[in-house]
Amino acid sequence: MFKTKFLRPPGAVKESEFVKKCIRCGKCQQICPYNSIVLTSWENPFYFGLPYIIARKKPCYLCMKCPPVCPSGALDRTLVDKNKVKMGIARINRDTCWAYQGSFCRACFMNCPIFDKALKMTDELLPVVIEKYCVGCGICENVCPVEPSAIIVEPLKD
C-alpha cells in the first residue's frame, strides 16, 4: 500500500540506518539547487518528513552540496567525490528500451554524469549499466524518452 523503496540523497547510509539517523531537518532539501529532494508525506506516513528523490521528476545532479550540511550522519558529511556516491543502481527494461527494440537512442548514455563509465554503449549501440560505477543518481531515468521510463534506478537495499 505504501511506497517502501526510496531513492535517498547522495551519501545516504544504508536504508535501515538512514531511517533512524535522519532527523528530518530538511537542510539537504533546502540546499539542493535543483530542488530534486522532496519530503515523504502520503507516500508512506511512517517515513514522514524523510528526504528522497523522485528521479523521473528531478534526478540528483550530483552537485554534492547536501552531504556536508547533514547534522546527524544520515548523509556522509565527508563525501565530496561524486564518483563514490552509491544511491542505487540503474536497470534497463529491455522490453521497452528503444535501443533494445531496434530503434536508436542514447539519451541515458549521453546524460550519464559518470560519462562512459557507468553506462556504456556496446558495439551494437545498446546501453549497458556497469554496476561498479553506477551511482544511481537517476539522471538516466529522468531523460529516458520512453513512458514510463525504460531505465529505472533501483534504490540500494541494505
Add this chain to the structure above:
Amino acid sequence: MKCDRREFLKWSAALTAASVVGFELSLPENLQAVDVDKWIKSVCRYCGAGCGLYIGVKGGKVVAVKGDDKNWNRGYICVKGSYLPKILDAPDRLKYPMVREGGKWKRITWEEAMNLMVSKFAEAIKKYGPHSVGFYGSGQSYSEESYLANKLFKGALGTNNIDGNPRLCMASAAVGYVTSFGKDEPMGSYDDIYYADCFFIIGSNMSEAHPVIFRLIMEQKRKRKVKIIVADPRKTLTVRNADLHLDFIPGMDLYILNAMAHVIVKEKLYNKDFIDKHVVFKKLGPDNKPQKVNFEEYVKFLEEYTPELAEQKSGCPKEKIIQAARWFATSKATMSFWCMGLNQRTKGVWVNNLVNNLHLLTGQICRPGATPFSLTGQPNACGGIRDVGLLSHLLPYGRLVANDQHRAEMEEFWGLPKGRIHPKPGLTAVELFRKFAEGEIKCLWVVCTNPGQSLPNLEKYRKGMAREDTFLVVSEAYHPSRTSELADLVLPAALWCEKEGTYGQSERRYQYLPQVIKPLGEAKSDFEVILTFARKLLTALGRADEAKRLFPYKTTEDVWNEMRACSRNTVYNFWGMTRARLIKEHGMLWPVPTEDYPAPGTLRRYTAKYGDPLVKKYDPKAEDISFYGNPADGNRAVIWLRPAVGPAEPADKDYPFILTTGRLIEHWHTGTMTMKVPELMRAAPRAFVEINPKDAQKLGIKTGDMVRITSRRGSIVLPAKVVDIPRPGVVFVPFHYPDKLINILVTDAFDPMSKQPEFKISAVRIEKA
C-alpha cells in the same frame, strides 16, 4: 515483489558489457502490435538518411510508425523517427494564413493571402525588375515543389535569385563531387556498407546525426570485425566505437588528409594502374584557372605535407595519421563518410576534394564497399535541391546556369523564349539574405525552412528580415517559428504525410511519400500553393498564356513525369522511375533508364561491371570504370592539388576557444518539429555548452554553471556540461534550440567556391556568467 525468470531477464541490469554481446535485435513488438486500420509505406521526415517507414493510420489519424524492413534501413529507425506521429497535431501548428498588420497577426483567407502576395511580387517585378524578388527553398520540400519553384523563378520570371538551404549544408559536397568527378552525387550507396572493410568517417557524428546508418556500420563491426577510423575533434559516441581516432584542432584536417596522401605515396600504397587509367591531376594555376599537372608534380606537392607537419599543425599524433593512411589504402574496400564537418567550411570544397583524392589515389572506388560517400543532412537535399537544381547556379539535372548550351536545353524543354534564363548565377543563401537586409530584394518567399534560426551571424540577417519596407512570406507548418515571427505573411503548410511527393536521399535513392491524412485546418501543400501562385503571378504580369502553358499540372504526378523527361538525357536519367513503380518499390536509385530496369536501380555508378547502365551510353569504349560525368578530361576523375589552409577564424589570444556547433539525436535542425514531442524534450530539454574537463578546471567551471560565450559577433549564456567529449580548446553547442540562438555567434565567412558558410569553426572566449 515476485521476480520470475522472465521478469528477471527483462530487467536484468546487464551488469557487464560482455553480457549483451551477440544480442540479436528484434523489431519493436509493441509497435507491431499497435491497433491500426492500415500500414502505409512512406519515408521518415527527418534526416538525409531516408529511412523507410510504415505509417499506421487509424480513424484518419496517424497513430504509429514502424521501420520498413524491406527498405535499406531493414526496419531500424531512430528515436526521433519513432515519435513522428506526435509532430502532426502539435498545438502550435499553423491552421490558416495570417498577415501581420501593425505588429499583430490577423487571420485571413487563402484567397486574400494569395492576392496580397501576388500583388506585392508583381509590383516589385514591374517596378524593379525580376531580380528584386527571391525564393529561399528547402531540402525538406518535396522534389515536385522545388521543381515548380525553380521553373517559376528561373524559367518564367527569369531571375536566378532562388537558392535553397542546402547551400548551408550540402553545397561544398556537391561542388566537391563536381570538381572531382564531373557530376554531382555519390557513386556508391548504403549497400556498400555490407562490403566495406574499413570505414573512414570524418567530420560527421553519425551516431547522433545519422544513427541508422551508423547502426548498420556497427553491425558490420560486430559481424566482420571491420576497421573504423574516425576523425573528429570531439570524442563522440561515433569515436568511442571506433578503432582509431584522429583527434585534431578544428579546421586543420586538410593537413591530415594531405599527410595521409603523403604516407600513401611514400609507402607506395597507391594504385598505379588505376591512376594511369582513370585519373588526371589538376591544380589551380596562378590565374585561378585549373591547370593539368602530372603525377610527379603531385608527389612533389605532397612532399611538404609530412605527418610531422600535420602533427604540428593539427595536434593529431603522426602515428595515428600513418596508421589511418595504411588502413585506408590496404583494406579490401574502404568507404568514407563525411558530413557537415567538412562541408560547412571556408575550404569545404578543397577538403571534399582531398577525401575524394584518397579514394582515387588508392583505387578504393567503384567497387562494392569502396566509395567516397557524402552524408546529407536533409531528407531531400539531394533529390530536391541538388538534382532539381534549386541552387542559384544550377539548372535541373546537372545543368549549369552559366553554361549556354544547358540554358538553351532548358529553355527549349520548358518552352520558353530564347534568352529567358538569365546567364549569371543568382544570389546564394547568405548573399540573398544580405541583399534582402539591404533592401535590394523587395519580396522574398521562404518555404519549409527556418533561416531566422539557421543562418550564420544571425543578428545581422534577422534585422534585415524584420525590415518594414520589404515583404517576407513564410510557408511554415508551425507558427511562430524564429522565421515566421519576422514575416509579413505566413502560409500554413501541410506537413510530411499530409501531402504527397518524392524525396531523394543521400545515396541517390528516390522514394515516394503518399498523402495519408488530410492537412490540418486550412493548411495546403506547398505544391498547391506554388502552383496557384505561379499561375496568378504570371496572369498579374500580363502573361496569362504562359501561365497556362508552363503550369498546366493537375497533380504532382504530372510534374514528376515532366521531371523524368527532363532527366532523360542526363546522367541523372531516372526515366524508368514511374510513379507507379515508386509506389510499389521501397525506394529506387537512379540511373534507372528504362521502365523495366530492375529495382532498386543502380547501386554503384561509374562502373559497368557492378551495374551502371549509363557507362555504355556515355563511354562506349570503357571496359569497366568510366567517370563519364567528366568528358572534358577524357572521362577521368580529377585528383586536385589542394594546399592545406586553416579556418577563417582560428583561435587567438582574445578568443582562445573554438566554437563548433552540431546536432543531437533527439532533435532535428531548428527543432520546429522535434521540440513538439514531449518525450524528446524530456531527453534533451535545453541547450548547453560542452566543455572539456581540463578547460573547465582552468576556468573554474562545473557542470550546471552558467557560462557566457562571446564571439566577435555576439554573446550567449548557456549552462555548462563539463564532459570529456570536445578536445581541450574546443566547445560544442547544439544549434537546435530556438531560445538560444547559437548561430548569432557563428561566423558568416564562406567558401568562395561553394558559397557555404563556415558554421563549424568560430573563435570564442568563455567565462563564468
Add this chain to the structure above:
Amino acid sequence: MKDFFKGKFTLTRRLFQIGTFLFFLAVYYTSHKQSFLLGTFYSFKLGPIHIVDPFIYLTYLGRNLLKADLFVWTVTGFLIPLLIAFLFGRVFCSWICPYNFLYEILDFLKTHLFRKKPLIYFEASPKSKKVWLALALALGIFIPPFPYYILMPGLLSVLLHQLVLHLYSFILFSLLLILMVLFVDLFFKKRIWCKFICPTGLILGMARWKGGLRIIKRKDLTCKECALCSFECPLGLTPHLGNHLEDCYNCGRCVDICKGLRKKENPLDFKFL
C-alpha cells in the same frame, strides 16, 4: 487589533515573532545560494553549528545508541537551547515558536471576533508532565516518525519551506496535522499543547534555573489585586498570586498590563539573578 501589539514587551515580542517568520522565509529563499543559515526548527544550521531541538536529539541518541554520529557541532548545537532555557526560561516558546504565534493570533481572533467565552486553561501536574515526557521519549525512540508528528514548530517551519518549493502533497499532509492539533487546542483543551504535550517545551521548562530570568511580584510595591494580569496571561496563569514560576514562558504580557498605584511602580517585573 491594538490590543495585540500593546505594551513594550508585547510589541517587541510580536516583532520577534514576525521577524522569525520573515527570517525563515529569507533563509528558504536564499538557501540555494548560501549554506551559512539553513534548516528548520528541528535543527538549524548557524555557520558550522547545528542547533538541534533537544527532544529530537535525545530521541536521535536513544535510537542510535552507540552508532550515533556525535558530530561535535551538533552536540554543541544541542547544548545551546538548553543553556538559553537555563538562563532565560522558556523564552523560545513565547518569543520565537511559530506555533505559539499562530495560536495567539487565532486565539485573539476567536475571542475578539466571535466573542466566545474563554475556555478554562488546561492544567497538568508536574508529575504527570514528567511521566508524559518519559513516555514521549520512549515513543520517539521506538517509533522514529513520532516526534515529527507532534513537534509543531518544526512542522510549521518545514511546511513554510514546502510553500516556497510548491511541494503540495507535503503541505496538505502537514496542514491537516496542524489544523487537527489547533482544533483541539483552541476549542477543547485550551493550551494543552504548549503546557503539556510539546516535549521540547517540557524539556526547556525543566532546564530552567530558578535564578534565571523570571517574573516576580515585588514585595515593596503594592498590588491593587486587580487580577488584570491573570485575565491577560496567554497561558492562563495567575501572576498576581505569585504562583507562576512553573509554567511561565516569560512573555512579559503581565508586566505590560500591570498597573500599580502610582506610575512606574508596577509590582510585576522581570528579574534576573
